[in-house]
Amino acid sequence: MFFRDYVPVLEVMADAIVASDPTDQVLYVNAAAERLLGWSRDELVGRPLTSLMPERMRPLHEAGFHRYISTGKTKIMGRPVRVPALRKDGAEIDIELTLSPLRLEGKSEIILASLRDLRDRVELERQLVAQQRLAAQHAVMAVFAESTDTLTAIRGMLRAIGENLNWPLGNFWQLAPSGRLERTASWQSSALDAAATAEFSADISFAKGEGLPGRVWASGEAAWIVDLAEDSNFPRQHTATAAKLHGAFAFPVVAGDSGVAVAEFFCPTSQAVDEELRATAQTLGRQIGQFMQRIAAHQELERAEVRARFLADASSALATSVDYETTLRQVAELAVPKVADWCTVVALDAQGYFRRIVVVHRDSEKRGAAVEYQEAFPPSQHRAGQHFEVFKSAKAVLQRQVSDEDLKAAAQDEKHLRLLRDLGCTSCIMVPLAARGESVGVISLMRCGASRPFDEADLTLAEQLSHRAALAIDNSRLFASLGKREQSTRFLSEASAVLNSSLDYEETFQKLTRLAVPRFADWCSVEIVEGDALRQVSVAHVDPAKIQFALEIQKRYPVSMSSPTGAPHVIRTGEAELYEDIPDELLVQATRDAEHLRLARELGLRSALTVPLSTRGRTIGALTLVWAESGRHYAPEDLPLMKELGRRAALAVENARLYSEAQRAIQLRDEFLSIASHELRTPLTGVQLQVEGIQRLIKKSSRTPAEWDVIAGRIDSVGRSFDRLSRLVEDLLDVSSASAGRLQLKLEEVHLSEVVHDVLSHFEDQLSRAGCALSLRLDSSITGKWDRLRLHQILSNFLANALKYAPGKPIEVTARRDGAKAVMSVRDHGIGVGAEDRERIFDRFARAVPPEHYGGLGLGLWIVRVFAEAMGGTVRVESERGDGATFTVELPLEPQAALSPR
Amino acid sequence: MCSRPGARLVLIVDDDLAIREALGDVLRDEGYEVLIAADGQDALDKLRQSGEAPCIILLDLMMPIMTGSQFYAEQQRDPSLRDIPVVVISADGNLRQKAQPFGGRYLAKPVKVDAVLNVVEQNCA
Structure with missing residues (x-):
């Protein structure tokens, strides 16, 4: 067959057909081609084929053509490709080009190019793409409009762009405190093999100019990569190949001053540069930046509002609390979950020990762990560790990022670490609790898991919370001091009851000293002056072994009446003595030798108070109260109560003494009366018997001379006196027996x-x-x-x-x-x-x-x-x-x- | 045995000489025979030496050597003496109670002659 045999067929085909010979010259065009290209058949035949292509395409074509002629190899033969064509009027049109060789008998090869007009389709496509881009933009806007936090918005944005523009994987990079771009969000279509893409972009960050994100950061312009495999500045090439990703584009997201961010998208096929998309992406980047700023501002506003509301709640709750512990518990319960995921409060208790007052966790499943934590790990009493640093310095600490290493460093042991990990801590704030300039505890706020790390604003909030709590603590201390006053009053009345219950003053003092321990003292003793010496009549301590120990010390080192301090001094001067602290120098000064000092130190005395037992200007002894192992201290305000106690005790002793003296006097008198009556009666009996006997004899006497009458009269007189004497004696006896209850x-x-x-x-x-x-x-x-x-x-x-x-x-x-x-x-x-x-x-x-x-x-x-x-x-x-x-x-x-x- | 009802012998036990003598004088005036002891031991000795049991013992309580109580205990242990009635004569202030172990018969000092003669007469009729 000759070429001309094909012509009639080619002539009627709807597609434009251009035939060229091995010299790359036009051999034939059909009618459709004439219409498409605007050339007449006569004009085109004999012209080089390249004259139908835009200038830029010609070298590519020539290279391919020569390769085909010399080697027979071809990239595009038989495969439709989309290429631009040049019309006679100079306009470029999109065509689908399909090349096929036509071998004629004995003749050289003819190449048939079939050109399909794509102008309509391209327009449609263009419109479609424009629609897609518009849809993507809308979707992005919707995402930002609906999102209240930046991270959610960014994830939504990646998805909106990826889905709408058919780029199935997107990453978002933000400038981190490290000064490098770190990935903060990513999205990928479920159409991608997640296993294959898992490694891609993981554990990598970019410096300025480095890789695709770094390149965008450096230039501030959107960037396009046709095929990642052929890009020279793409450090992720290896993982990208594994993930079967080829095309990519990225654009900068500029969020005001707050920094640089880059969004990038990937596609499994190589993608020709799409200038329009690049321009759109650039615009989108600016919009996203603005959105992000707005969201951040909104978030900030909301957080400020939350804070304000929280502080208001806190203030009102704290205003009504009356006791110290309840106050601190409320602080913790207010802080969780509004400010922190969990919270602990450590405070000094009345004995001066650190105690974890409360642990509150937002996650109800962690409550058990929280309780275990509170119970199993009381704060260190050795005054070491971070909470003590905060306590001591009264300065808050913000630890934005808490790593597992940090937890390990903080944990006391494995169990502690397990609990800390279970409770979770990725960010932490510790603020001191100070009331009237005095540290009383530490509030620790923790965030964990996906929660935003604490920032300066949170620290400020925590400090404000602590300040309010401190006011509340101050209030509750006032209440407590009122309570203490009431307690003091009650103690005084109890003490008075004890003091008046017995007239045996030793017993009285034993009861009194026991009453003072442990509420008002660890040790309580009473010393009484007896002659020129001092006698300890009672000493009380909760531990009898300690009392024994103290008594041993006293036996070996009896207190001298001339001692310049302590009970002897107080008794001499009648003035109370207060040692708010007992420094070691005081012990050295007050003891006689090294052994005495050693024993005194062993008692661990912290603070002491000695008040005189005085009544009517006379000091009969001294009452001494000591704080030791409980670590508490006396203060000047404790003096009035104890002085009053001393006064009452002295009065009670005086009363008891007077009473016992009176009792003794009564007893002596009764004894005297009893003996006196007995002794008086005996001679009375003799007198009476004799007088009566004489009277009887006189009556019996037969002789009655006048003398007898005289004698009888006198004896009667003796009898009357005797009767009176007798009655007096009987009265005395009655008195003594009646007063003795007999x-x-x-x-x-x-x-x-x-x-x-x-x-x-x-x-x-x-x-x-x-x-x-x-x-x-x-x-x-x-x-x-x-x-x-x-x-x-x-x-x-x-x-x-x-x-x-x-x-x-x-x-x-x-x-x-x-x-x-x-x-x-x-x-x-x-x-x-x-x-x-x-x-x-x-x-x-x-x-x-x-x-x-x-x-x-x-x-x-x-x-x-x-x-x-x-x-x-x-x-x-x-x-x-x-x-x-x-x-x-x-x-x-x-x-x-x-x-x-x- | 020497106990003879109707015998007019009275034993006076008292450490006070004046009382012993006064009681003795009064009783002798009324025709009683009187045996006198200065304490419980003396009384026991006199009783045991005497060939005749007294019809009553007038017993003081508070005495040296042997008190009235000790005497009474000894007397009660001796079958030959236990039947002789005892009347306590004492200056003790709580005599009513003290006299209980002796059968409850007592005369409080100072004592009237009539009271003494009454009680003696009742026992030595």
């Missing part, structure tokens, strides 16, 4: 009238001698169960008083029954009893009259009262001074019934 009644059926007559007959002589007319009104039928002798004595004493104070005046004796009672009274018309004396005259040794005028022991009425009360009755006197007196005794008829318990 009064015993002999109750029997007694006719009151019998007793009255008996007594009156006994007094008959005395009454007439004293010139007292007696009138008697007696209800004769009164009987009761009484002690006859005591009843006798009651009436006798009444009558004896009447005779004594109203001689020469009439006396009325009445006895009547009043219901279940007998009422007996003796009325005289003597000097009477004043209102002020009416109660008193029934007391022991009480006398309403001056002893220089009236004798007597002052026991008569007291004995009446004791006897009457012993029989369940009462006594009273009705009288006005100068108008006589009526003494009345009321006795129940059945005293046993009246006395027996109901």
Whole structure:
């Protein structure tokens, strides 16, 4: 076949056909080609084929053509390629070119180029791409509009661009504190093999000018790589090949001053440079930068708002807390999760030890670990470690990044490390808690996992929180001091109760010192002056072994009364002594030798307070309080309480002393009375027996000379004196037995009238001698169960008083029954009893009259009262001074019934 | 044995000479025979030496050498003496209680002659 045989077919084909010969000259064009290229067939035939191409394409074509002619190898033969063509009018049109060789018999090869007009399609495509880009831009905008944090926005942006423009992998690089670009976000389409791309871009950072991101950073311009495999500045080539990535472009994201960022996208095929996309990307980069700034600003605003709200919440919560620990607990609970993921508060307790008050974690699953952490790892008491540094310096610490190495360094042991890792810490702030310029603790705030690291703003917030907490702590301390005052008051009242509960002062002091420990002291002792020496009457400590130890020291090194410090000094001066601290020099000074010093040091004394036990200007001893192992200290404000305690203790001792002296005196008197009565009675008995015997002999005597009458009269007189003496002795005996509680009644059926007559007959002589007319009104039928002798004595004493104070005046004796009672009274018309004396005259040794005028022991009425009360009755006197007196005794008829318990 | 009801022998045990003598005088005035001892031991000796048992013992409590209580214990141990009635005569302030172990019979000093004669008469009729 000849070429001309094909022409009719070629002529009718819709595609433009250009045939060229081996010299690369046009041999034939069909009608469609004429229309497409604007050349006539005659004009084109014989012209070089390159005249149908834009200038820039010609070297490429020539190179390929010659290679094909000489070697037969071809890149494009048989494969449609998209190339530009040059029309006669100079316009370039996009065509799809397919080359195919046509071998004719014996002839050289003809190349048929089929040109398909792509102008419509290109337009469509252009429009499509433009739409895609627009869609991508919209998507990016939507992402930024919806995002509240930069990281989410960036991830969304990578995805929006990647999906819309069909670049299935994107990375975002930001300038890190290291001064290099580090990847902060990435996205890849699920169409990519994740395993293959895993290594790509991992663990790499770029300096300015280095690699694709560095190149963009350096130039500030978007960059394009047609094929990564052929790029000379692409350090990730190896992993890119593994990930089967070829085409790439990247653009700068400029977020104001805050720094440089670069977005880059990759494609599995090599990509011709797309200037339009590059220009779009450049614009997009600026927009994204603005968005990022806006989000950051918004975030900052929001954080500021959160902070403000948080601080407001904190202030109101802290304002209402009243105790120290609750306050700190609230601080921690407020901080989590708004400020930190977890929080611990370490504070000095009342004993001066560091204690972890609270651990709060936002993650409820970590609560267990938090509790374990709090319980198993109390803060070091050796005052080492970071929290103590913060405590000591009162300066906050911000540790933006906390690495696992840091955790290892901080952990006390494996378990501690495991807990720290479990609780998690990637960023940390420690702020001191200071109240009135004094450090009281440390707040630690931790963030972990995906949380944003702390920054300066967080530190400021933490400091503000700490400041507010400090105010609250100050308040709660005020409350505590109020509480302490209340506690002090309670202690004083308890102490007073103890002091007054016993009149044995040694026992009192033992109770007192025990009461002070451990609330007000670790040690408490009382020293009392006895003669020229000092005696420790009590020492208290919670540990008996320690008391023993202290006693041993005292035994070996007794305190000298002349000591210039401590109890002897306080006793000498009457002034309290306060040692807020006990420095070692003080021990050296106060001890006598090396051994003494060693023992004293072993006691670990920290602070001491000695107050005098003074009353009425006399110092009888000293009370010493010591803080030792609890590490607490006395302050001047503790003095008033302890001085008051000392005063009360001294008063109690004085009272006890007075009481025991009085008791002793009473006891001595009773003993004396008892012995005296016994001793008096013995000779009385002899006298009485002899007098009575003589009287009997006289009566029996048959002879009655006048002398006998004289003798009998004298002996009667002796008998009367004897009776009086005898009654005095009996009174004394009654007093001593009654005051010793030994009064015993002999109750029997007694006719009151019998007793009255008996007594009156006994007094008959005395009454007439004293010139007292007696009138008697007696209800004769009164009987009761009484002690006859005591009843006798009651009436006798009444009558004896009447005779004594109203001689020469009439006396009325009445006895009547009043219901279940007998009422007996003796009325005289003597000097009477004043209102002020009416109660008193029934007391022991009480006398309403001056002893220089009236004798007597002052026991008569007291004995009446004791006897009457012993029989369940009462006594009273009705009288006005100068108008006589009526003494009345009321006795129940059945005293046993009246006395027996109901 | 020497115990003979109706015998008018009285034993007075008292360390105080004045009382011993006064009691003795009064009783002798009334026709009694009197045996006198200055303490419990003396009383036991006198009882054992005497051929006749007294119809009553007037016993003081507080005495040297042997007290009234010790005497009473010894007397109760001796079958020949235990039936002789004892009346305590003492100046003790708490006599009612102290006299309980002796059968509860007592006279408090100072004692009236009539009271002494009464109690003696009751036992030595």
